[in-house]
Amino acid sequence: MVLSGDASLLKGKVIAVLGYGNQGEAQAKVLRDSGLEVIVGNVNDEYRRRAERDGFRVYDIPEAASRADIIMVLLPDEVQPLVFNDVVKAVGDRDAVIDFASGYNVAFGLIRPPDRYDVVMVAPRMIGAGILELHSKGMGYPVLIGVANDHSGRAWDYAVAIAAGIGAIGRPGGIGVKVTFKQEAFIDLLDEHTNWPLILASFMAFFDVATEKYGVPPEAVLLEMYASGEMAEVASRMASLGAFEQLRLHSTTSQYGQLSRAFKFYDMVRRVVEDEASQIWLGDFAREWTLEQLAGKPKFNALWDAARGSDMARGEDGLFRLLGRR
Structure with a gap:
């Protein structure tokens, strides 16, 4: 309503x-x-x-x-x-x-x-x-x-x-x-547990495969993924035109690649979303996060250490220094 x-x-x-x-x-x-x-x-x-x-x-x-x-x-x-x-x-x-x-x-x-x-x-x-x-x-x-x-x-x-x-x-x-209060909390958490982590995981895997196996310069990989700002422009068009309609602004090669792989990956991603949704709705995540805070956030801090110590984070730091962003 x-x-x-x-x-x-x-x-x-x-x-x-x-x-x-x-x-x-x-x-x-x-x-x-x-x-x-x-x-x-x-x-x-x-x-x-x-x-x-x-x-x-x-x-x-x-x-x-x-x-x-x-x-x-x-x-x-x-x-x-x-x-x-x-x-x-x-x-x-x-x-x-x-x-x-x-x-x-x-x-x-x-x-x-x-x-x-x-x-x-x-x-x-x-x-x-x-x-x-x-x-x-x-x-x-x-x-x-x-x-x-x-x-x-x-x-x-x-x-x-x-x-x-x-x-x-x-x-x-x-x-x-x-x-309802629960519906708001549920979709907020589900967004944070699926869309954003899947994007981050995709970036990390993309970076590692492209640089380690195929020798692509880290700067080129990071610029392609998000550092150029193109991804932010795409997200802006999603907000104004819709997730599918904004695809018309891309080349037909890009349209085919995105749509064909989205439907290809759907079942795999659906299973991830279903699992995370169940954990959120039943309160499992709320209990997990509460216990993590009570323990002094050891896992939270370890996750941050792992992220900062990754090859992608180091590559990003170098690129952003070259670009004058750090």
């Missing part, structure tokens, strides 16, 4: 944006430009000082929550469970709307908001810098909207109003799509 509306329901409300990072800064600024009263909750770090320089009243996170009618939890996923009980204590028994920009913690039981609050999700499909750029042009962007708890009977209205207030819907290019 596609949703539409405006931000009028938020007029006269105090909105606390918790976390002034990538999404927090962008959403706070757009909400303020929409004529709404916005305060920021953040720990004492550079992000807090940035919010103060940007003219916001900034408080510790519980204090900001205690002053607000609408509480937007825009902290990193792994931080949210550590502070959420303090937020709940600060809000107490009064009515409040709690908004999440990701369904992850609520969907997998890492946060269990009390029933006495409206609990909504407005999840932008746009990075913070992109939100601000589009806002400057009067343009909107896609968001996924959900409700986990409708205590007041108006939770959906509040969710839609927040989506309008942050400049997503009600503008050209904007769209709000109704989903």
